[in-house]
Amino acid sequence: MTPTENFISHLIELRGRLLRAVVGLLIVFVALFPFADKLYHLLAAPLLSKLPQGAQMIATAVTTPFFVPMKVTMLAAFLLALPWILYQCWAFVAPGLYAHEKKLLLPLMVASLILFFIGMAFAYFAVFPVVFGFIVGSAPQGVAVMTDIAEYLDFVIGMFLAFGFAFEVPVAVVLMALMGWVTLAQLKEARAYVIVGAFVVGAIFTPPDIVSQFMLAIPLWVLYESGLLVVRWLPKKTATSAAI
Numbered sequence: 001m002t003p004t005e006n007f008i009s010h011l012i013e014l015r016g017r018l019l020r021a022v023v024g025l026l027i028v029f030v031a032l033f034p035f036a037d038k039l040y041h042l043l044a045a046p047l048l049s050k051l052p053q054g055a056q057m058i059a060t061a062v063t064t065p066f067f068v069p070m071k072v073t074m075l076a077a078f079l080l081a082l083p084w085i086l087y088q089c090w091a092f093v094a095p096g097l098y099a100h101e102k103k104l105l106l107p108l109m110v111a112s113l114i115l116f117f118i119g120m121a122f123a124y125f126a127v128f129p130v131v132f133g134f135i136v137g138s139a140p141q142g143v144a145v146m147t148d149i150a151e152y153l154d155f156v157i158g159m160f161l162a163f164g165f166a167f168e169v170p171v172a173v174v175l176m177a178l179m180g181w182v183t184l185a186q187l188k189e190a191r192a193y194v195i196v197g198a199f200v201v202g203a204i205f206t207p208p209d210i211v212s213q214f215m216l217a218i219p220l221w222v223l224y225e226s227g228l229l230v231v232r233w234l235p236k237k238t239a240t241s242a243a244i
Helices: 003-048 064-096 099-137 149-166 169-178 184-189 191-205 210-233 236-243
Strands: none
Touching: 003 064, 003 099, 003 149, 064 099, 064 149, 099 149, 099 169, 099 210, 149 191, 149 210, 169 184, 169 210, 184 191, 184 210, 191 210
16 A cells, blocks of 8 residues: 555544544434533532522523523533544554553543543532632622623633643653653652642632632642552553653
8 A cells, every 4th residue: 555545544534533423422412402401500500509599690692591501512412422532533543553552541541531520520519619609608798699601601611621631630640751751759859849830720720719729739739649659650661661
């Protein structure tokens, strides 16, 4: 097979994998479409539970009541279809990897997916009640807290991404060690900087209350330490072979 034919075959394979991923996403979206309002209510539950009796959220744009639940449904569909989408990515790149590369990358991919979902769950069940309780409780007397549903969705997505990527710290640490970019000794020496950086990140990506900042900074620190534990257990030859 000539290089041109080989390139075309790869393009055809890529198109097929992308098509399967999109079709899977659309199937999940269509299945969730009838439950769009319930999905948004589920997403808004942490804030609604903290609002005063009789208070509610509002929609300030004409199309917001329709498009926001659709966006939530698409987000839920993407998350549910993400394992299938990642499988299509893996099926495309796996044939070009060596056996030891597959052995290392597949567990990291699975771990990163699980940790991302755990980070989102931590934000929803642990952080949101504290954050929204602080926001509603800090409102001046006589001020009614009436959050726009579109702004709420943007805020929640930002928090989901912040905590989802924050929980990827162990994967990043292990990957850097496997690639030979850092050693365990260097990771230990960087511990103090990581702790300071974790609190800086917590201050940037969370509301101004000290509790929510700690709820992001402490997990970042703990996850970094867990990454160090995994690196400590890795055989030295594994990191060398991965770098090669």
